[in-house]
Amino acid sequence: MASERPPSPDPWRELKRRRAIMGCAALAGLALFLASFPLARALRTDKVLYAGLLLFILAQVWGSLPLFDFRCPGCGETFVHDGRWRRNAFTRRCIHCGCGPGSPGRAAAPGRTSPGSERG
Numbered sequence: 001m002a003s004e005r006p007p008s009p010d011p012w013r014e015l016k017r018r019r020a021i022m023g024c025a026a027l028a029g030l031a032l033f034l035a036s037f038p039l040a041r042a043l044r045t046d047k048v049l050y051a052g053l054l055l056f057i058l059a060q061v062w063g064s065l066p067l068f069d070f071r072c073p074g075c076g077e078t079f080v081h082d083g084r085w086r087r088n089a090f091t092r093r094c095i096h097c098g099c100g101p102g103s104p105g106r107a108a109a110p111g112r113t114s115p116g117s118e119r120g
C-alpha cells in the first residue's frame with residue numbers, strides 16, 4: 001500500500017528536496033562509474049566501463065526528472081527549463097521570472113516590480 005506524500009506548505013523546501021534527489025543520484029552514478037574501473041581491470045574487458053558510464057548517465061537523467069517537473073511558485077512555469085533550449089538544473093533562480101528560494105514569489109524577482117508598486 002503506497003502512501004501519497006502530501007504537498008509541502010513551503011514550495012522552496014520541495015525544490016530543495018528535489019535538488020537533494022538529483023545530488024544523491026549523481027553521487028550514486030559516479031560511485032557506480034568509479035567502481036567499474038577496478039571491475040574492468042579484474043575482468044580484463046572494457047565493456048564494464050561502458051556499462052558503468054551508461055549507469056552514470058542514467059542516474060543523472062533519472063535524478064534530474066523530479067527537478068525538471070518542479071513548478072515555480074512565483075509564475076507557475078517550470079523552474080529549470082523553458083521547454084525549448086534554455087535549461088539549467090543548477091540555477092538558483094526561476095528561468096522565467098527570476099524568483100528563487102527565500103523570495104515570496106514574483107515580488108522579489110530582480111527586474112520586476114512588486115504588485116503593490118504597480119498601482120502607483
Ligand SMILES: [Zn+2]
Pocket residue numbers: 072073074075076077094095096097098099
Ligand atoms: Zn518563475
